[in-house]
Amino acid sequence: MPQIAQLGEFYASQIFWLLVFFGITFFVVGRGMVPKVMDTVASRDNQIATDLKAAEAARAQADAEEAAWRARENANRAQAHGFIADARAKAAAATAERIAGTQARLDAEIAAAETRIAQARRNAAAEIEDVATDATRDILSRVAGLSLDDTAVRGAVKENLVHG
Amino acid sequence: MATEAKLDPMHQFQLEKLAGADWNIAGYNIAFTNSALWMAIATIALIVFVAGGMKRAVVPGRWQMAVETFTGFIDGMLAANVGKNGKKYVPYIFSLFMFILFANFLGLMPLGVVGVHAFTFTSHFSATGVLAILSFAIVLIVGFSKHGLHFFSLFVPHGTPVAMIPIIFVVELISFLVRPFSLGLRLFVAMMAGHVLLEVLSSFVISGGNNGPVMFVIAGVPSFVLMIGICALELLVAGIQAYVFALLTCVYLNDAENLH
Numbered sequence: 001m002p003q004i005a006q007l008g009e010f011y012a013s014q015i016f017w018l019l020v021f022f023g024i025t026f027f028v029v030g031r032g033m034v035p036k037v038m039d040t041v042a043s044r045d046n047q048i049a050t051d052l053k054a055a056e057a058a059r060a061q062a063d064a065e066e067a068a069w070r071a072r073e074n075a076n077r078a079q080a081h082g083f084i085a086d087a088r089a090k091a092a093a094a095t096a097e098r099i100a101g102t103q104a105r106l107d108a109e110i111a112a113a114e115t116r117i118a119q120a121r122r123n124a125a126a127e128i129e130d131v132a133t134d135a136t137r138d139i140l141s142r143v144a145g146l147s148l149d150d151t152a153v154r155g156a157v158k159e160n161l162v163h164g
Numbered sequence: 165m166a167t168e169a170k171l172d173p174m175h176q177f178q179l180e181k182l183a184g185a186d187w188n189i190a191g192y193n194i195a196f197t198n199s200a201l202w203m204a205i206a207t208i209a210l211i212v213f214v215a216g217g218m219k220r221a222v223v224p225g226r227w228q229m230a231v232e233t234f235t236g237f238i239d240g241m242l243a244a245n246v247g248k249n250g251k252k253y254v255p256y257i258f259s260l261f262m263f264i265l266f267a268n269f270l271g272l273m274p275l276g277v278v279g280v281h282a283f284t285f286t287s288h289f290s291a292t293g294v295l296a297i298l299s300f301a302i303v304l305i306v307g308f309s310k311h312g313l314h315f316f317s318l319f320v321p322h323g324t325p326v327a328m329i330p331i332i333f334v335v336e337l338i339s340f341l342v343r344p345f346s347l348g349l350r351l352f353v354a355m356m357a358g359h360v361l362l363e364v365l366s367s368f369v370i371s372g373g374n375n376g377p378v379m380f381v382i383a384g385v386p387s388f389v390l391m392i393g394i395c396a397l398e399l400l401v402a403g404i405q406a407y408v409f410a411l412l413t414c415v416y417l418n419d420a421e422n423l424h
Contacts (some may be wrong), residue, residue: 001174001177002174002175002177002179003177003287003289003290003352003356006178006179006294007290009179009193009292010179010195010199011290012189012192012193012194012390013179013193013196013197013199013200014179014194014199014200014285014288014290014291014294015193015290015294016189016194016198017194017197017199017200017203017204018203018291018294018295019294020203021200021203021204021206021207021263022203022207022259022295022298023295024207024211025206025207025210025211025259025262025263026255026256026259027259028211029210029214029259030254030255030256030258030259030402031255033211033215033218034214034235034254034255034258034259035212035255036216036218036220037217037235038235038239038254039220040220040221040224040228040232041232041235041236044222044224044356047222070379096314101191111328113207119215123413150209
């Protein structure tokens with residue numbers, strides 16, 4: 001077994017060179033390079049975490065903006081609805097007013113016309129009375145030779161027209 | 165003699181001086197061996213691998229992704245076992261895990277095909293022991309500097325009856341002191357056993373072939389099929405042993421960092 005058989009001859013060399021080369025490994029690789037590699041990993045992890053946080057913040061902001069936009073949009077829509085209802089009410093009121101006005105005018109015209117008709121009828125009735133009185137007086141004077149008082153004849157005619 | 169050596173399953177663990185046979189520090193010989201060469205190769209391969217993942221791109225490529233997966237794996241292991249205080253041990257645990265992993269995998273590379281023989285220095289306890297003692301020393305330093313003598317309360321679990329404290333203390337102390345040995349020996353034994361097994365099976369293939377076609381079919385071919393399976397298993401063991409070494413170091417660090 002050379003490990004034991006050669007121990008006396010080589011142990012100093014083994015220990016010395018192992019310390020030398022492990023020392024080089026430790027100081028060059030372990031102390032020199034590994035911290036830089038770990039730094040790279042840490043900075044990458046850091047950057048990923050930062051980016052994720054920024055993305056999260058951006059998403060939250062987008063959500064907030066969307067909610068605000070939605071609220072604004074809803075308000076606008078409600079306002080528009082209000083405008084439409086208002087306009088509709090106003091238009092309906094105006095129409096009702098105009099109809100009422102026209103109705104009133106028509107009613108007045110109808111009333112006036114009716115008054116005129118009544119007047120005309122009364123006039124016509126008076127004229128018929130006159131004509132009937134004249135005719136009665138003429139008939140009486142021609143047939144009976146009577147010359148009667150105008151007022152008496154008129155009274156008789158009126159009585160007969162009313163009751164006849 | 166040369167052919168005999170090739171069929172010796174332990175020959176692959178033989179250390180050879182490649183250079184500096186007369187290099188000495190304070191009387192200790194520090195010749196550059198094949199083991200040291202593969203430590204250097206593992207170090208360079210690891211530096212190249214991690215350097216390839218240093219583009220620091222926000223959107224990582226495949227290579228960067230691979231390196232970041234390993235650092236993330238170590239980071240997660242420390243976070244799970246030690247907690248928030250474990251972050252500062254990432255460089256050490258990462259170096260430890262990757263150094264052992266690369267050493268194990270490089271030792272399994274089929275470089276014999278092109279005439280180069282890979283050497284697995286993690287199959288030498290003189291190497292794994294250094295790593296184990298290093299980890300244990302860090303645990304001791306962290307434990308005593310953070311908790312002072314209170315660190316000894318680690319050896320007295322909560323709710324121990326007063327009468328039992330002396331015995332429990334000794335038992336716990338022994339189990340604590342065994343840690344560096346179990347840590348170093350586990351890796352060394354696992355790596356050595358796998359390589360010996362592969363070597364023995366490959367010697368069956370060769371000897372079977374040398375003893376005629378019948379023996380080749382009876383012994384050689386099944387051994388070869390088994391070798392393929394064991395190679396896959398060894399790749400798994402290479403990863404698992406590196407993981408276990410790093411994980412146990414994390415667990416021990418947790419004791420020192422978060423004393424109950």
